[in-house]
Amino acid sequence: MTRFRLTLEYDGGPFVGWQRQENGLSVQQCLEEAVLATVQEVTHVYGAGRTDAGVHATGQVAHVDILKEIEPARLMAALNFHVKPNPVAITACAIAADDFHARFSATGRAYLYRIVNRRAPPVIERGHVWWVAPELDAAAMHRAAQHLVGKHDFSTFRASLCQAQSPVKTLDCFDITRVGDEIRCAVEARSFLHHQVRNMVGTLRLVGEGKWSADDVSTALAARDRAKGGPTAPPDGLYLTRVTY
Amino acid sequence: MTRFRLTLEYDGGPFVGWQRQENGLSVQQCLEEAVLATVQEVTHVYGAGRTDAGVHATGQVAHVDILKEIEPARLMAALNFHVKPNPVAITACAIAADDFHARFSATGRAYLYRIVNRRAPPVIERGHVWWVAPELDAAAMHRAAQHLVGKHDFSTFRASLCQAQSPVKTLDCFDITRVGDEIRCAVEARSFLHHQVRNMVGTLRLVGEGKWSADDVSTALAARDRAKGGPTAPPDGLYLTRVTY
Numbered sequence: 001m002t003r004f005r006l007t008l009e010y011d012g013g014p015f016v017g018w019q020r021q022e023n024g025l026s027v028q029q030c031l032e033e034a035v036l037a038t039v040q041e042v043t044h045v046y047g048a049g050r051t052d053a054g055v056h057a058t059g060q061v062a063h064v065d066i067l068k069e070i071e072p073a074r075l076m077a078a079l080n081f082h083v084k085p086n087p088v089a090i091t092a093c094a095i096a097a098d099d100f101h102a103r104f105s106a107t108g109r110a111y112l113y114r115i116v117n118r119r120a121p122p123v124i125e126r127g128h129v130w131w132v133a134p135e136l137d138a139a140a141m142h143r144a145a146q147h148l149v150g151k152h153d154f155s156t157f158r159a160s161l162c163q164a165q166s167p168v169k170t171l172d173c174f175d176i177t178r179v180g181d182e183i184r185c186a187v188e189a190r191s192f193l194h195h196q197v198r199n200m201v202g203t204l205r206l207v208g209e210g211k212w213s214a215d216d217v218s219t220a221l222a223a224r225d226r227a228k229g230g231p232t233a234p235p236d237g238l239y240l241t242r243v244t245y
Numbered sequence: 246m247t248r249f250r251l252t253l254e255y256d257g258g259p260f261v262g263w264q265r266q267e268n269g270l271s272v273q274q275c276l277e278e279a280v281l282a283t284v285q286e287v288t289h290v291y292g293a294g295r296t297d298a299g300v301h302a303t304g305q306v307a308h309v310d311i312l313k314e315i316e317p318a319r320l321m322a323a324l325n326f327h328v329k330p331n332p333v334a335i336t337a338c339a340i341a342a343d344d345f346h347a348r349f350s351a352t353g354r355a356y357l358y359r360i361v362n363r364r365a366p367p368v369i370e371r372g373h374v375w376w377v378a379p380e381l382d383a384a385a386m387h388r389a390a391q392h393l394v395g396k397h398d399f400s401t402f403r404a405s406l407c408q409a410q411s412p413v414k415t416l417d418c419f420d421i422t423r424v425g426d427e428i429r430c431a432v433e434a435r436s437f438l439h440h441q442v443r444n445m446v447g448t449l450r451l452v453g454e455g456k457w458s459a460d461d462v463s464t465a466l467a468a469r470d471r472a473k474g475g476p477t478a479p480p481d482g483l484y485l486t487r488v489t490y
Contacts, residue, residue: 011369056369080365087368119318120325123332124256124301124373 001065004075005096006031006045008060011087012235013127017053018060027051027088031062034082038075039068048102048243049109052195054235056128059110061243063102100245108172108244109192113185113201114237117178117208129182130201130237136208138178144207144214145174145185148200148221154193155224157203159232162194167224169193176204183208186241195232203230246310249320250341251276251290253305256332257480258372262298263305272296272333276307279327283320284313293347293488294354297440299480301373304355306488308347345490353417353489354437358430358446359482362423362453374427375446375482381453383423389452389459390419390430393445393466399438400469402448404477407439412469414438421449428453431486440477448475 008027016024020032031045048061066075076093083089099105114129116122117136122129148154151170158167172188185201203220206212212230220228253272261269265277276290293306311320321338328334344350361367361374362381393399396415403412417433430446448465451457457475465473 009365009368011371058369076364087371089365089368091363091365118336119321120254120334120336123254123334124303126256126332128369 001067001098002069003063003065003096003098003100004072005094005100005102006062006064006076006079006090007092008047008062009058009089009091010056010060011128012051012053012055012057012238014087015053017055018047018049018051025086027057027060030083030086030088031064031079034079035064035066037082038078039066039070041067046102048106049240051238051240052235055238055240057240059242060240061102061106061245063096063100102243105245106191106243108188108190108242109240110186110188110242110244111192111197112239112241113187113197113233114239115183115185115201115205116181117183118181127236130234132205132208134209136183136205137210138176138183138208140210140214141183141185141204141208142176144204144212144217145176145187145200147214147218149174152221153224154196154221156220156226156229157196157199158193158226159195159199160226164191164193167193169196174200197238198233198235199226199229201237202233205233206230246312246343247314248308248310248341248343248345249317250339250345250347251307251309251321251324251335252337253292253307254303254334254336255301255305256373257296257298257300257302259332260298262300263292263294263296270331272305275328275331275333276309276324279324280309280311282327283323284311284315286312291347293351294485296483296485297480300483300485302485304487305485306347306351306490308341308345347488350490351436351488353433353435353487354485355431355433355487355489356437356442357484357486358432358442358478359484360428360430360446360450361426362428363426372481375479377450377453379454381428381450382455383421383428383453385455385459386428386430386449386453387421389449389457389462390421390432390445392459392463394419397466398469399441399466401465401471401474402441402444403438403471404440404444405471409436409438412438414441419445442483443478443480444471444474446482447478450478451475
């Protein structure tokens, strides 16, 4: 048996999310079927981040155990062939240690949330960004985001369905910058609660519009109550960009 | 009558190109129908660049004459409403001088050609980049591209269907840079021949692969013969990014 570590890019649009579900095709199922087609083995593919429906990845990491002897480069090429026409690509493939676990060995996850902020809807990037027409103050959003950095009880930004044992997480950084019409929100932590990034971005949008102050964000955080947070940003703008071990 | 100048973004994928044709929907037709739906006037929308089928734009410029009095901001919002669900967006709209002509007043056009250069196919950017799997030497491509800068007879890079009166054009710059997995080819000129950018990029790919030297590009240019040039790069990676007046 060899354990392989896969680095993945996918367009979350057509998927029900990372995790296998009854109601549609998941990225996990798509990969497990590609492994089956490649080596005729029924496997379980474990991902570092269980991204939601519509959430994209440019640097998801997964692992899978395969009995048949196969070179990583050949496995990667075969998986890229068999995942077609689904929008998943294996961008790297390497042999991992037997105790490597894509999810439990991860020490950091980085997400990028992309907002297109202009009057006209984005059309080339449709489905790959969040369109916000009212002008946003990215500098104010960045300043408010700094109130979320550090170790906090993030119950205010936690989905009701979240299965994490504790709502306490530590944000290592949360940088918001404007590049032309685009506002890029880059956030890193060891791990996140369910919908945490989208709930934080949806709240910071209120700051960008001038409806909330940075102090309002602190007050909402301290309330530890989802009802005190802003709305959930759509999945379209969210990318899992990197997992560190 | 008021002449309006429109700045446009579009995904070229579903269109037969800029120009009206019998065999499918063009960007031009899509805009003319949106103008008709907005002000009930049959108009002609003139574009600065007649982009081919599948070619994208982030900064196409067009003009249209409208009899009805309408504010530019209202016209822009109404056009953005009526072009739906086609992937066209009007990103700016302003009143222009009566003698402004989107095509004939233009003094410069800038194109970007995007290549994703890696083993795995791009999936998030599918249709929006050219995928080239063999490793390309972007620095060698850039050096070779400098042999094309300046005033030359570009017959070697001219499509047989090209209607330009002269094959002599002046390239103002042709910069090729690698950003991670992506190779970005930025080229500017007053105007271009039909397929000129795609034919130059297809030829420079041969340099990137080490099959051609920079001198081979000069020799091909001097031959003034399309048969001596490299293949035509696909439309997917090409963007009209800016028109100057």
